[in-house]
Amino acid sequence: xxxxxxxxxxxxxxxxxxxxxxxxxxxxxxxxxxxxxxxxxxxxxxxxxxxxxxxxxxxxxxxxxxxxxxxxxxxxxxxxxxxxxxxxxxxxxxxxxxxxxxxxxxxxxxxx
Numbered sequence: 001x002x003x004x005x006x007x008x009x010x011x012x013x014x015x016x017x018x019x020x021x022x023x024x025x026x027x028x029x030x031x032x033x034x035x036x037x038x039x040x041x042x043x044x045x046x047x048x049x050x051x052x053x054x055x056x057x058x059x060x061x062x063x064x065x066x067x068x069x070x071x072x073x074x075x076x077x078x079x080x081x082x083x084x085x086x087x088x089x090x091x092x093x094x095x096x097x098x099x100x101x102x103x104x105x106x107x108x109x110x111x112x
Contacts (some may be wrong), residue, residue, distance in 0.1 A: 013069070017068075021065045021069050025061075025065035025069070025111050026108055031054070031058045032062070035055050036051075036101060039051035039055070040097055055085065059085060062081065063078055074110055077106060078107070081100070087099075087100075
């Protein structure tokens with residue numbers, strides 16, 4: 001029998017921090033989704049680039065929050081968002097946008 005020493009799970013976060021990370025995750029998904037909609041209505045390539053920059057930052061927030069929460073379902077959802085976002089950047093089509101939008105809706109529903 002092996003005994004472990006230490007104070008327990010180092011990846012545990014307090015309930016207050018968990019709530020903050022979950023809120024940050026939801027806000028990141030909401031910002032990404034709203035910016036995606038704004039991108040669809042943008043008229044110039046400069047506006048579109050600015051919106052892409054915001055979406056990149058929102059994706060960073062999603063990834064950081066999911067890593068902090070250390071939940072597989074969020075990490076998997078983020079991988080799906082990342083993949084579909086890359087597709088969207090390559091193929092700026094309504095279908096690619098819809099798929100990404102659906103991913104973001106699912107992301108918002110994965111946290112409390």
